[in-house]
Amino acid sequence: MASVTFEKATRIYPGTTRPAVDQVELTVNDGEFLVLVGPSGCGKTTTLRMLAGLEEVNEGRILIGDRDVTQVPPKDRDIAMVFQNYALYPHMTVAENMGFALKIAGVKKDERAVRVLEAAKLLDLEPYLDRKPKALSGGQRQRVAMGRAIVRKPAVFLMDEPLSNLDAKLRVATRTQIASLQRRLGVTTVYVTHDQVEAMTMGDRVAVLKDGLLQQVDTPRALYERPANVFVAGFIGSPAMNLMTLKIVGGVVKFGNTTLKIDSAVLGKTKEKAITAGLRPEDLVLSKNEGIEVEIDVIEELGADAFLYGSALIEGEKVDVIARIGSVSSHRSGDKVFLKPQGGITHIFDVTTGLRLNNDAPATAKKAVAANPAAVAAVAAKPAAKKAAAKTAAKPAAKKAVAAKPVAKKAVAKPAAKPAVKKPAAKKTK
Numbered sequence: 001m002a003s004v005t006f007e008k009a010t011r012i013y014p015g016t017t018r019p020a021v022d023q024v025e026l027t028v029n030d031g032e033f034l035v036l037v038g039p040s041g042c043g044k045t046t047t048l049r050m051l052a053g054l055e056e057v058n059e060g061r062i063l064i065g066d067r068d069v070t071q072v073p074p075k076d077r078d079i080a081m082v083f084q085n086y087a088l089y090p091h092m093t094v095a096e097n098m099g100f101a102l103k104i105a106g107v108k109k110d111e112r113a114v115r116v117l118e119a120a121k122l123l124d125l126e127p128y129l130d131r132k133p134k135a136l137s138g139g140q141r142q143r144v145a146m147g148r149a150i151v152r153k154p155a156v157f158l159m160d161e162p163l164s165n166l167d168a169k170l171r172v173a174t175r176t177q178i179a180s181l182q183r184r185l186g187v188t189t190v191y192v193t194h195d196q197v198e199a200m201t202m203g204d205r206v207a208v209l210k211d212g213l214l215q216q217v218d219t220p221r222a223l224y225e226r227p228a229n230v231f232v233a234g235f236i237g238s239p240a241m242n243l244m245t246l247k248i249v250g251g252v253v254k255f256g257n258t259t260l261k262i263d264s265a266v267l268g269k270t271k272e273k274a275i276t277a278g279l280r281p282e283d284l285v286l287s288k289n290e291g292i293e294v295e296i297d298v299i300e301e302l303g304a305d306a307f308l309y310g311s312a313l314i315e316g317e318k319v320d321v322i323a324r325i326g327s328v329s330s331h332r333s334g335d336k337v338f339l340k341p342q343g344g345i346t347h348i349f350d351v352t353t354g355l356r357l358n359n360d361a362p363a364t365a366k367k368a369v370a371a372n373p374a375a376v377a378a379v380a381a382k383p384a385a386k387k388a389a390a391k392t393a394a395k396p397a398a399k400k401a402v403a404a405k406p407v408a409k410k411a412v413a414k415p416a417a418k419p420a421v422k423k424p425a426a427k428k429t430k
């Protein structure tokens with residue numbers, strides 16, 4: 001076991017000028033499960049491949065434990081990878097597949113058998129050791145791929161979207177298995193996913209990337225409760241956080257027919273005349289006649305909870321709004337209701353930089369802004385909200401979960417808008 005350290009690690013692909021991974025500073029503690037998450041093209045796989053030695057590090061360095069591995073070939077890094085396409089050898093049995101890397105490494109037959117059996121027990125694969133991959137289910141094959149990594153007893157596991165090929169139900173079951181297996185084995189793990197729910201449920205800590213820049217590294221709870229900037233705020237959480245631009249007038253902001261006081265110390269941190277306000281769906285409550293008037297598009301009943309998707313006019317612009325309401329609701333599509341925040345505004349961001357203004361934002365976010373202010377600005381809420389939408393259960397409602405979309409457009413300050421909305425080229429389909 002070992003820690004992993006990225007020191008200003010940068011990757012600039014040949015023929016490109018913008019780094020795919022830009023001065024990433026990150027330490028993964030010994031035994032920790034760290035998830036790298038972010039939208040497509042943000043540099044997750046590149047970061048992992050740099051750690052694996054499959055991608056050149058153009059600037060900075062990478063350490064495994066105290067050892068600088070920046071120039072060390074992959075086979076000498078003491079790592080094991082599990083990829084999305086965990087191709088198994090079709091002509092080999094499960095046991096042979098799992099023990100193959102050990103055979104190549106010259107491990108004796110008896111020792112190989114012991115290690116394969118040990119891993120098979122951990123993965124509930126004992127009954128299948130003599131089967132060929134074609135006689136296994138998708139989940140079992142995925143576990144064989146895990147087994148191949150486990151038998152090697154590496155210092156670090158690297159996993160790149162290992163669950164992508166599984167159906168939704170199996171994904172949920174397998175992610176729990178992997179997380180608990182990792183905790184039992186205690187092997188430092190770096191896990192890549194674009195799925196924020198997967199990241200939040202599996203990681204001890206989660207590192208959020210955008211445009212090659214690290215936005216925030218924190219525990220899932222801290223990311224949810226104190227996102228360092230508008231991007232993280234919009235990306236983490238499902239349904240997505242409501243983000244809206246509110247003008248500051250005399251130390252207060254107007255929220256529909258009510259005014260909300262903003263702490264003067266918070267306002268003192270911005271030169272702008274407006275803030276980006278962030279309210280999670282659970283921060284909003286129905287009220288008789290206070291707050292913003294929302295026209296309901298759809299109510300999504302989930303059993304224990306219900307989500308209201310609607311739109312409101314805020315500062316003269318139509319803004320999509322999501323609120324969590326009690327599961328028993330008499331409201332219907334087309335109804336008009338009032339919503340107000342339970343407390344004050346939970347998340348307050350600078351309208352230009354996108355940085356958090358209330359409570360101190362973590363240092364990584366400030367660094368990301370320093371490196372590329374545009375990349376961090378409000379924009380990010382747009383794709384993130386779409387992603388969150390895709391995850392909500394009911395289809396018609398899911399479409400509505402794009403609360404942050406129009407808000408985000410509004411929240412983007414001019415200098416930030418242009419580069420930030422640029423779509424990264426998708427390298428591969430997952």
Ligand code: ATP
Pocket residue numbers: 013014016020038039040041042043044045046047194424425426427428430
């Ligand atoms: P996804 O979730 O879609 O796999 P990702 O976050 O893993 O995305 P990377 O694959 O690391 O992203 O890619 C980061 C950026 O680098 C993207 O803009 C991608 O187009 C670019 N890129 C990746 N591989 C290469 C390459 N071999 N040559 C040039 N550019 C590349």
